[in-house]
Amino acid sequence: MPRGFAALIGVLAVGAALGVGHLVAGLISPASSPYLAVGDTVIRFSPEWLTEFAKSTFGTADKPVLLGGMAVVIALAAAAAGIASRRSPRPGVAVVVVLGVLGFLAVISAPVFAPLDLLAPAASLAAGVVTFRGLHGLALRTYGDRGAADRSPDPGAGGPSGPAVSRRGVLIGSSAAVGVGALAAGAGGFFLGRGVGDSRAQVTARLAALRGIERAPAIPAGAAYAAELGTTTFITPNPDFYRIDVALRIPTTSAADWSLRIHGMVDNEIVLSFEDLLRRPLFEKTITMTCVSNEVGGSLISTANFIGVSLRDLLLEAGVQPGADQVFTTSIDGWTAGTPADVIMRPDRDALLAFGMNGEALPPEHGFPVRMVVPGLYGFVSATKWIADMELTTFDRRRSYWLERGWAEKAPIKTQSRIDSPRGFATVPAGKVSIAGIAWSQPAGIGKVEVRMDGGPWQPAELATEVSGDTWRMWRTEFDLGPGSHTVQARATDAHGVTQTEMRAGPIPDGASGWPATIFTVI
Structure with missing residues (x-):
């Protein structure tokens, strides 16, 4: 069969497996979806540098990025399995089985596991194998008959209007049905697993x-x-x-x-x-x-x-x-x-x-x-x-x-501040420029915020009304600035007189530290 169609068969079979597994999980136990279980396993065993890179780079979109990356890798593996199975279904079936076993292992090793959770990966594996063998067999018969028809002098043996044409139509229709069914099953599993709207209301x-x-x-x-x-x-x-x-x-x-x-x-x-x-x-x-x-x-x-x-x-x-x-x-x-x-x-x-x-x-x-x-x-x-x-x-x-x-055993929140206005690399008019932000030091509360421009002397900022030591406190000040690039820094002091440290440290193991700075342009 053609390489493109062979690759498509692999992708459709694995897509059907994932869709059915997600649907069964939605009916029984949403956490037992093989696709999500594998993703959870990736998160659990990712090295710390990779976890922090994902959070700092993608923020709250780190999970969609992970799931999207998994989808790309799985699709490439499925396509390769299909291409390797142009004449025999064994390579493709083997890849589907390996992916299915990985799903089983991910579900079984999850922090929360019950025997009923095995139903979703079992259904996923069965759907993948059955779909691959079914589409592969139909494709081989279709393209095999077309090859025989090209070599036969008898048009009735399978020419352009003979049995091969109708089989090709069945093959295309079956492939389309599998694709739509896989998407529908996956969507069904997603919506079945949502189910707390009424309770929340x-x-x-x-x-x-x-x-x-x-x-x-x-x-x-x-x-x-x-x-x-x-x-x-x-x-x-x-x-x-x-x-x-x-x-x-x-x-x-x-x-x-x-x-x-x-x-x-x-x-x-x-x-x-x-x-x-x-x-x-x-x-x-x-x-x-x-x-x-x-x-x-x-x-x-x-x-x-x-x-x-x-x-x-x-x-x-x-x-x-x-x-x-x-x-x-x-x-x-x-x-x-x-x-x-x-x-x-x-x-x-x-x-x-x-x-x-x-x-x-x-x-x-x-x-x-x-x-x-x-x-x-x-x-x-x-x-x-x-x-x-x-x-x-x-x-x-x-x-x-x-x-x-590798994170800390005890992690009290550090005294910190942030500059919210102007934003980094913003452009503001010359004259009185307002600088504003937030500071926090829980549970002590904020006693003072200081701001300096272009490395000059620190000047105290005006503090907003304090709500409590358990909340952030807003601050603001003004500088008279001329045209050019400017850098503003801030530092906070808690209610006990302890000032935010200048020493830069990353989040691991107990939270970042250092003075925030923002560069902006005055015109």
């Missing part, structure tokens, strides 16, 4: 109806400069809130099906349902969260109003035993984090199990139905999304996901 409605929630103080009018300078708003809208995690498929557990087990080094094991949370005292707190991967001057920082229950109160009820220095949490999809227990137990820290965010249920990508939020710690040691298990233990006994990959 119910939780949002209940939040609006609940009385007795201890609300966070209103944000003062002087807390932000966004309206005047075009900088960020104080509260980040949910769609704009940064997202960094390792989940290729967002867990789809409903609030009704959610539970949390608190166990380990405790006097009383506790199992909580979502209804149990709603019956407890609820409070709202305004919290700025930032990712440890945030580079100096980076955008991986946001602020929201979270509603939930006191995590400290829960642990007091459970009775934390002496020696338990780590709260080891596991998400629904198997990701783990280790939080210093003494930080959670501080009365003024207000760590919480949150299920509300900016007046509605947590968005799926931010942890619905329940997540953990601990002010003052980077998220990789404190902000478990889709939380399902909480074990009181020690750092010597259990090692969390990022700790295994």
